Amino acid sequence: MTSVMSYEPVIGLEVHLQLKTTTKLFCGCSTKFGAPPNGQTCPVCLGLPGVLPVLNARAFDWGIRVALAFNCQLASVMKFDRKQYFYPDLPKNYQISQYDQPLAQHGHLEVVVEGQTTRTRIRRIHLEEDAGKLLHDASQHESFVDFNRAGVPLLEIVTEPDLRSAETAYQYLIELKSIIEYLDVSTCNMEEGSLRCDTNISLRSQGTETLGVKVEVKNLNSFRAVKLALEHEQHRQATALARGERIAQETRLWDARALRTESMRSKEEAADYRYFPEPDLVPFMITPEQVEQVRGQLPELPAQRRARFQQQYQLCAYDANVLTQSRALAHLFEEAVRAGTPAKPVANWLMGEFLAYVKDKSLEPAAVKLDPVWLKDLVELVQRGRLSGPMAKTVFTQMLDRGVPPQQVVGERGLEQISDPAHLERLADEVLQANQKSIEDYRRGKTSALLHLMGQAMRLSKGTANPQQLSALLKRKLEQGQVNAPQ
Amino acid sequence: MTTISPDVVTQVARLARLRLDDHAAAHVTQQLNDILAYVRQLQAVPTDGVEPTSHVLPLSNVLRPDESKPSLPQTSVIALAPATHPPFLAVPKVLEAG
Numbered sequence: 001m002t003s004v005m006s007y008e009p010v011i012g013l014e015v016h017l018q019l020k021t022t023t024k025l026f027c028g029c030s031t032k033f034g035a036p037p038n039g040q041t042c043p044v045c046l047g048l049p050g051v052l053p054v055l056n057a058r059a060f061d062w063g064i065r066v067a068l069a070f071n072c073q074l075a076s077v078m079k080f081d082r083k084q085y086f087y088p089d090l091p092k093n094y095q096i097s098q099y100d101q102p103l104a105q106h107g108h109l110e111v112v113v114e115g116q117t118t119r120t121r122i123r124r125i126h127l128e129e130d131a132g133k134l135l136h137d138a139s140q141h142e143s144f145v146d147f148n149r150a151g152v153p154l155l156e157i158v159t160e161p162d163l164r165s166a167e168t169a170y171q172y173l174i175e176l177k178s179i180i181e182y183l184d185v186s187t188c189n190m191e192e193g194s195l196r197c198d199t200n201i202s203l204r205s206q207g208t209e210t211l212g213v214k215v216e217v218k219n220l221n222s223f224r225a226v227k228l229a230l231e232h233e234q235h236r237q238a239t240a241l242a243r244g245e246r247i248a249q250e251t252r253l254w255d256a257r258a259l260r261t262e263s264m265r266s267k268e269e270a271a272d273y274r275y276f277p278e279p280d281l282v283p284f285m286i287t288p289e290q291v292e293q294v295r296g297q298l299p300e301l302p303a304q305r306r307a308r309f310q311q312q313y314q315l316c317a318y319d320a321n322v323l324t325q326s327r328a329l330a331h332l333f334e335e336a337v338r339a340g341t342p343a344k345p346v347a348n349w350l351m352g353e354f355l356a357y358v359k360d361k362s363l364e365p366a367a368v369k370l371d372p373v374w375l376k377d378l379v380e381l382v383q384r385g386r387l388s389g390p391m392a393k394t395v396f397t398q399m400l401d402r403g404v405p406p407q408q409v410v411g412e413r414g415l416e417q418i419s420d421p422a423h424l425e426r427l428a429d430e431v432l433q434a435n436q437k438s439i440e441d442y443r444r445g446k447t448s449a450l451l452h453l454m455g456q457a458m459r460l461s462k463g464t465a466n467p468q469q470l471s472a473l474l475k476r477k478l479e480q481g482q483v484n485a486p487q
Numbered sequence: 488m489t490t491i492s493p494d495v496v497t498q499v500a501r502l503a504r505l506r507l508d509d510h511a512a513a514h515v516t517q518q519l520n521d522i523l524a525y526v527r528q529l530q531a532v533p534t535d536g537v538e539p540t541s542h543v544l545p546l547s548n549v550l551r552p553d554e555s556k557p558s559l560p561q562t563s564v565i566a567l568a569p570a571t572h573p574p575f576l577a578v579p580k581v582l583e584a585g
Contacts, residue, residue, distance in 0.1 A: 021553050028556030037574040039561040046564070058553035079541050086504055088578040134581055144575035147564070272502055277541035284548050 007203040007238045010211055011163035011230060015176060017066075017155045017186045018130065018194035019059050024151035025129045026053030026096065026281075031153075033192050037146040045129075045151030047092030053280050055080075059127060059153040062185040063103050064286065064294045066155055067125045069179050069301055072107030074286045080127075080278040085271075088143060089132040091150050099275040101283075102126035109159075109179075110303070111171040112321070120172055121160040130154050149193075155186075161200070161211070166230035173197065173223045174325065178302045182327045190222055197226055202247070203237045212237075213247040217261055219254045229254040233261055305330055313343040322351050328366035329354070335372030336379075345379045353396050369403035378406040385419050385466055386410075419466040421473075427465060428473050431457045442478050450474060491519045 024031055027044035043051045067074055081099035107122030132150040134143050157176065163169045177188045177195065188195045197220050202212035217233055220226045237247055252261035300308070302324050309320040309330075324330045329350060336346045358365055378396060381387040387395060387410065398409040418424060431453055432439060441449035453474050458465055496516045500507045507515065561574055568576040 023553050023555045028551070028554065029558045030555045036561060038564045038576065039574075040558045041564050042556070042558050046559075046567075054549060054551040056553050057550040060550060077547075084502075088581055135575065136581065138575075139572065139577075139580075141580055142570070142572065142577040143579070143581040144572055144577055145568075146575060274499075274502065279542070282542050282544055282546040282549050283540070 006206050007234075007241060008206050009164060009166070009201055009203055009230070009234045010161045011166070011169050011199060011201045012161040013159045013163065013169055013172060013226075014198045014200075015157045015173070016130075016196040016198075017157065017180060017188070019062050019153040019155055020186050020194070021056055021058050021062070021153055023056060025056050025059055025127065025153035027151060029151065033194075035148055037148060040148040041091075041150065045091070046147060047094075053096065053278075055281065055284070056153060060284065061294065062183070063125070063127050063155055064291065065183050065298065066157070066180065066185060067104030067107065068291070068295050068298060069183055070104075070107040070109055070122050070125065070157065072104035072122055072125055074104050074291050075101055076287075077101060077283050077285055078103050078126075079283045080281045081275045082278050083128075083273045083275055085273055087131070088145055089134050089150070091132065091147055095129060095131065096278055096281070097128035097275075098126035103286075109172065109175060111168065111175045112317075113165070113168050113171050118164075118168055120162045120168075123158045123160050125155060125157050128154050128156060161202075166227045166234065169199065169230055170223055170227040173226060175302065177223075178325050178327075182299055182301055182305075184299075184327075197223075199226055199230060201230055201233050201237070203234065203241060212241075213249050215247065215249070215261075216251040217254055218251060218264075219256075221256065225254055225256055228259060229261055232259065236261070309333075313337065313347075315343065315347060319347050319351065322355070323347060326365040328364070328368075332365075332370060332372050332375065336375040339373050339376040341376040341379045345382075346375055349375060349379070349396065353393060354400075357397065357400055368400055370400060371405070374399055374405045381406060381410065385417060387417050388463070388467060391417060391463065417466050418461055418464050419469060421469075424465060424470055424473055427457055427461055428470065428477055431460060432474070432477060439478060450478065453478075489523070491516060491523060 018031075021031060023029060024045055027042050029040045029042050029045055032040065044053050064074060078098065079101045080096050082094040083097045083099070084094040086093055102124045104125045105123065107125070108119050109122060110117050110119050112118075130149050130152040132145055132147040134145060136143050138144055159172070163172060180186050180188055180195075186194055190196070198216060198218050199220065200214050200216045202214040204210060204212045215233060215237070217229050220229055233252070240247060248263075251264045253264055254261050305324045306317075306320045309315050309324060310317060313320075315323070322329075323333050332354075333343075333346055333350055337343050354365070354368075354370075357363075358368060378387075378392060378399070381395075382389070382392045395406050395409045398404075399406050402409070418427070435453055435456060438449040438453050442453075450471070454467070454471055457470055457474065458467065461470075493512055493516050496512050496519065497507070500512070500515075565571050565573055565576065570577040
C-alpha cells in the first residue's frame with residue numbers, strides 16, 4: 001500500500017473572464033449587469049433566422065492585450081466555430097466559440113509561492129460568447145430563463161496541467177486577476193459571474209510522469225473555494241488510491257457549506273460538440289504590426305511594477321507584492337509618495353489599516369474614496385505629534401467612511417492630540433490633585449502608581465493627550481514634588 | 488471508402504434531437520452517402536497551390552465598433568417563447584447545474 005503523502009497533484013485551471021465591453025460579442029446589445037430580465041437581447045444574440053453576427057472590435061483588441069500579458073503567441077489567422085449542444089440557457093443551440101484556431105496559444109505566467117518562482121504554461125486563450133442565465137429556485141416545476149447574458153464576450157484562459165499544489169493554483173488566480181485589473185478589461189467580479197473558474201486535478205506517484213485519472217471540479221465561486229476544493233480533492237483521491245481504489249473520471253461539484261466535493265451523478269457520456277467553422281463569421285488576421293501596436297499600449301503590469309517598487313522605493317519583496325496586487329492600491333501608494341510622504345509609513349497605512357478596512361467592508365480597493373493627499377496629511381499629523389497612533393487609526397477610518405480629509409475629521413471630532421505644554425500641565429495637576437494616594441504610593445517606591453495616574457489623565461483627556469509628553473510631565477512632577485492646585 | 492452507416496445517422500439524429508423512424512433513417516442515410524459521393528468527385532479537382540480556408544468569401548477582419556444599439560422590447564422577446572413567467576421565459580425544471 002502506498003502512503004497518502006507519496007502522491008503529487010497535477011492541476012489545471014480554466015478561467016472564463018467576462019470582458020467589460022459596452023456591447024455583446026457579436027451584436028450591439030448592452031452588457032450592463034442587473035438590467036431587467038430579457039431586456040437586452042436582439043435577433044442576433046437570440047439566434048433568430050437570417051441574422052449576421054459581427055465581431056466587436058474592442059473585444060478582439062482586448063483579447064490580444066490579455067494574450068500578450070500572458071506571454072502568448074498570437075495566431076496569424078483565427079476563426080470562430082460553432083460548439084453545438086442543447087441547454088435551455090443557449091438560445092441558438094450552439095455557442096460561437098473557437099476550436100482549432102484560437103486567438104492565442106503557448107503562453108506562460110510566473111507566480112511566487114513560498115519564495116519560489118513557478119512558471120505555469122498557458123495552453124490557449126480564446127474568445128467566445130456567454131450563455132444566458134437560469135434561475136432554478138423561483139418555481140418547483142420550472143426553471144426561468146434570462147437571455148441578457150447570452151452573447152456577452154468571454155475570454156477563456158486555459159493552463160497546461162502545470163500546477164503542483166492548491167496554493168500555487170490560488171496564487172496563479174490572484175496574479176491573473178491582478179493582471180486583468182491592470183489591463184482594465186474586466187471587472188473580475190466573481191459574485192456577478194464576470195470571473196469564473198473551473199479546475200481539474202489528478203494524482204500521480206511522486207517522481208513519475210504518467211498522468212492519473214482526471215477529475216473536474218466546478219461550482220467554485222471564490223479563489224478560496226478553489227483552494228479548499230483542490231485540497232479536499234487531493235486528500236480524497238490520495239486516500240482512495242492508497243486504499244487501492246480507482247478514481248472515476250467525472251465532474252464533481254464543490255459544496256461550499258459541507259466543504260467537500262460531490263459527484264454530479266450525471267449520465268456521463270463523452271461530450272460530442274460537433275464543432276464546425278462558423279459560416280457567418282469570416283476569418284481574422286492578426287498581423288505582427290497589430291500585435292506590436294497593442295504591445296506598445298500595454299500598461300506596466302504587476303510583475304514589472306513589483307520590481308520597480310522594490311528598486312525605486314526600497315520596499316521589501318513582500319511589501320511590493322501586497323501593494324501592487326491591486327492597481328488602485330499601487331496608484332494610491334505612488335501618488336501619496338509623489339505628494340511628498342516617505343514611502344514606508346504610506347506602505348504601512350495601506351497594507352495595514354486600508355486593506356483591513358476594505359476586507360471588513362468587502363470592498364475592492366478601487367471602490368474606496370481616498371485622496372492620496374489625505375494619506376500624506378495623516379502621516380504628517382502623526383509625525384508632528386498632533387495625532388497619537390490610536391487616534392490616527394480612528395481618523396483614518398472616519399476619513400474612509402465619510403470621504404473627507406483628515407484635518408476635517410480632527411477638527412470636527414476634537415481628536416487632535418494635546419501637545420501644548422500649558423494644557424498638559426493643567427491636566428497633570430488636576431489628576432495629581434485628585435489622586436493623593438497614588439502620589440504617596442509613588443514616593444514610597446511603587447512605580448506602578450505612575451501608570452494609574454497616566455490612565456486617569458488619558459481618560460480625562462478622552463485619549464487626546466500626547467502620552468509621551470504627559471508621562472514625562474507626571475514623572476517630573478512626582479519626583480520634584482511640584483503639585484500645584486488646578487487652576 | 489468511407490460511408491455513413493445507419494448507426495452514425497441514429498447517433499447524429501439523437502445529438503440533434505431529431506426523431507427519425509427506421510424508414511426516415513434509411514432515407515437520410517442514403518442521402519448523406521450521396522452527398523459524400525459528390526464530395527469524393529470534387530476531390531478529383533487539383534487543389535495544389537490553393538490556400539486552405541474555412542470560408543468562401545474573399546473577406547477577413549469584419550468588425551464593428553463597440554457601440555450599443557437598441558435591443559428588442561422585453562415584451563416582444565417573451566412573446567416568442569412557448570412558456571413564460573414574465574419577465575422570464577420558462578422551461579421544464581433543469582435539475583443539474585451547468
